[in-house]
Amino acid sequence: MSRECCPNSALEHCSTWLTNFDGSPFGRPVFICRVIRVYLTYLDESGTPGDRTTRFFVLGGVMVFERQTHWLELELDAIADRYQPQAGGRYLELHAAPMRNRKEGWEGISATDRVQATADVLRLLKASRARPVIFAAVIEKGQMLRAADILPYCYEVVAAKVDLFLARKYRQRKEAARGILVLDRNRDEEANMQALHRTFKNIGHTNGKLRNFAEVPLFVDSKATLTRTLSLPHSLRGPPPLILRGVSHRCCIHLSRESQKTRL
Structure with a gap:
């Protein structure tokens, strides 16, 4: 041969x-x-669709080339290892909410150290050698008639933009690319999200069909797998203006009653 x-x-x-x-x-x-390159997009949500005390719901995603996840994991581990001795032997996840609220091992760590750890994680979104790409759907919950439609709608928007991003890689660079969405395990959402993804692929969504995914969304237990890469989308929590400033150098979708903005 x-x-x-x-x-x-x-x-x-x-x-x-x-x-x-x-x-x-x-x-x-x-x-x-x-050569077919595979990109993993880690997704996480911020807020609860049915919670009327908060104005916005965020679905954030961080895309990384499959062979760069190892290096990104090493950078995240280096951040957590600085504070691991103060956690009393508990495995520290770099999730924004527990870090802010002093939960899940962050109870004995000072506010200064927690703020510094959060800032270090955010810097990885811009300065990591893995060169992650950011996707975020931010929706003002009051514009949706049903709370049950908020998460599916945000998922449709993010999945369609990831698919478009991968398609552009081939059109512009002749780079054949496929994607896989990775989410933290949630038994209530797993079957629904996978069925929704198959619908968008086989029947279609608002703007077409998903054509560049290798598989339905993958759900993993971040605590069982001891991977901190799933914590990166948690860093996209916060008011929409803050999110937009933090990821303006990458890809962002901002949806609200007043405006709809797409950047690729």
Whole structure:
């Protein structure tokens, strides 16, 4: 089998191989290697759709190339390890809400240290070697007729924008890319979100169909897997103006009664 069309250095970077044994003009089989890059988008929500005491609901996402998740995890671990001795042996997750409210191991850590840890996590969204891409759907809950429609609507918007982002990679750079959405396990939402994703893929959503995902959303238990990468979307919590300032260098969707803004 000839591999002249795909040198060894390229084979080492293949996420998926497609092999074709059609005969070449010289009577030898041809080996065709097509690189398909996979991007993981970690999603998390801020707020409760039915909570009338809060004005906004946020669904945030952080996209990372599959081979960069290891390096991002190391950077997150380095932040948490500075405060781990003060946690009394508990595994510290870098979630914004527990860090702010002194819960889940952050009880004995000073306010100054908690603010510093939060700031360090936010800096990774801009300065990490993994070069994460940010997606966020922010909706003013009062504009929705039913609270039950808020999460599905935000999911539709974010999933469609992730799909569009991956499609543009091929149109502009000829980079074949597929995505997988990763969420923290929630048994009440898991079946509904996966069914919703299949509907958007097979039947369609408001602006078309999802065409660039490798699988339905993946739900994992962040505590069981001991991965801090799932904590990154938690950093997108806060008032919409703060979110927009923090991620303006990446991709952001802001939905409200007054305006609708899309940046890619």
